[in-house]
Amino acid sequence: MSLEEQLERARNDESYRQIFVNQVPLEWASKYIHNVIYEPKQEYTNLAIGEMQSYMSCEARPLFKITSNLFFYCSFRKSNIHIYPLSFTDPLTSTINRFLSCLIDHEGFHAKQAYSNPLNFKDDNRKQTEIDAYLNQIRTSYMRGLDDNFRAELIRKIGRWMNS
Numbered sequence: 134m135s136l137e138e139q140l141e142r143a144r145n146d147e148s149y150r151q152i153f154v155n156q157v158p159l160e161w162a163s164k165y166i167h168n169v170i171y172e173p174k175q176e177y178t179n180l181a182i183g184e185m186q187s188y189m190s191c192e193a194r195p196l197f198k199i200t201s202n203l204f205f206y207c208s209f210r211k212s213n214i215h216i217y218p219l220s221f222t223d224p225l226t227s228t229i230n231r232f233l234s235c236l237i238d239h240e241g242f243h244a245k246q247a248y249s250n251p252l253n254f255k256d257d258n259r260k261q262t263e264i265d266a267y268l269n270q271i272r273t274s275y276m277r278g279l280d281d282n283f284r285a286e287l288i289r290k291i292g293r294w295m296n297s
């Protein structure tokens with residue numbers, strides 16, 4: 134079964150979703166991702182301008198240490214990516230290239246942000262880290278053969294974050 138057919142099966146059969154996400158090749162992002170986990174319970178992102186259903190999220194896994202001179206030292210390990218039901222019902226993630234764009238070029242990008250610059254990957258910087266991840270998705274969308282409709286949707290999402 135091709136990856137595209139496996140996505141189709143996962144969209145129709147919830148019990149196949151964890152199996153499907155385990156099969157997806159994470160490309161360069163495998164360096165930054167620990168586990169990809171299907172979450173049957175839908176999550177929401179809170180924006181000042183209203184709630185938004187989440188497709189996927191990146192859970193950074195900080196490691197705190199206290200150094201001998203009592204300064205905190207913080208580093209991140211590989212992140213866990215959580216995938217919510219919306220990713221298997223919405224048109225935004227309905228083809229394998231759209232799904233990979235969201236999983237690798239957006240969530241994988243967050244995992245890289247968390248891994249490379251842990252002190253900047255925090256709630257205070259959420260707006261900027263989101264905008265950067267969407268811009269990365271737009272940049273790589275050409276290589277994945279994605280169309281202008283998909284890019285227009287990403288640009289709308291950047292607009293929502295900019296206004297939040």
Ligand SMILES: [Zn+2]
Nearest residue numbers: 239243263266
């Ligand atoms: Zn994001």
